Amino acid sequence: xxxxxxxxxxxxxxxxxxxxxxxxxxxxxxxxxxxxxxxxxxxxxxxxxxxxxxxxxxxxxxxxxxxxxxxxxxxxxxxxxxxxxxxxxxxxxxxxxxx
Amino acid sequence: xxxxxxxxxxxxxxxxxxxxxxxxxxxxxxxxxxxxxxxxxxxxxxxxxxxxxxxxxxxxxxxxxxxxxxxxxxxxxxxxxxxxx
Numbered sequence: 001x002x003x004x005x006x007x008x009x010x011x012x013x014x015x016x017x018x019x020x021x022x023x024x025x026x027x028x029x030x031x032x033x034x035x036x037x038x039x040x041x042x043x044x045x046x047x048x049x050x051x052x053x054x055x056x057x058x059x060x061x062x063x064x065x066x067x068x069x070x071x072x073x074x075x076x077x078x079x080x081x082x083x084x085x086x087x088x089x090x091x092x093x094x095x096x097x098x099x
Numbered sequence: 100x101x102x103x104x105x106x107x108x109x110x111x112x113x114x115x116x117x118x119x120x121x122x123x124x125x126x127x128x129x130x131x132x133x134x135x136x137x138x139x140x141x142x143x144x145x146x147x148x149x150x151x152x153x154x155x156x157x158x159x160x161x162x163x164x165x166x167x168x169x170x171x172x173x174x175x176x177x178x179x180x181x182x183x184x
Contacts, residue, residue: 001179001181005179015175016173016174016175017174017175017176017177018171018174018175018176018177019176019177019179020168020171020176020177020178020179021179021181022158022178022179022180022181023181023182024180024181024182024184025182025183025184028159028161028163031161032161034183035161038183043160043161043166044160044161045158045159045160045166046158046159046160046161047158047180050182054156054158054180055180056135056139057139057142057156058139058142058143058147058153058180059139059140059142059143059147060180063180063181063182064179064180064181065179065180066177066178066179066180067147067153067177067178068175068176068177068178069153069171069175069176069177069178070175071172071173071174071175072152072172073152073153073168073169073171073172073176074150074151074152075147075148075149075150075151075152075153076149076150077149078147078149085177089175089177092175093175096175
């Protein structure tokens with residue numbers, strides 16, 4: 001996932017797109033360490049653990065869990081990774097730009 | 100857990116409500132009680148299906164800055180629940 005995500009974020013830097021990680025690795029300091037080391041540039045919600053509030057609320061039991069939302073906030077795809085995820089994002093961006 | 104058919108959705112709901120009601124205080128292998136487990140599935144069933152707008156949430160980012168999912172309206176968003184572990 002990470003290599004694909006990095007490329008995607010770079011590629012879509014000037015598009016109405018956002019990748020948000022909901023991270024379970026630990027507190028802020030731990031997350032910052034990982035972001036710096038892995039050169040991850042996109043925003044993270046610090047959920048602190050796999051039992052964090054967001055993961056619990058959204059019933060996340062498998063990692064990673066992916067949701068793709070359109071510009072209206074509607075869930076359009078779930079559990080898509082890598083190329084499938086990229087295709088989903090490109091489809092939504094194309095549809096959005098036609099309006 | 101996904102549910103596109105209304106009948107299936109209703110049946111699934113009934114099962115989880117029953118789980119919560121009859122076994123709510125029992126704990127699963129991971130130490131979570133079935134009431135909480137059922138609540139998680141019901142939330143997903145009711146709010147996280149394709150075609151739905153999920154409830155807004157607020158989170159703190161890696162810089163200590165608060166933000167909401169709704170801040171990103173107008174953009175295509177990928178939410179990635181992940182960990183490096």
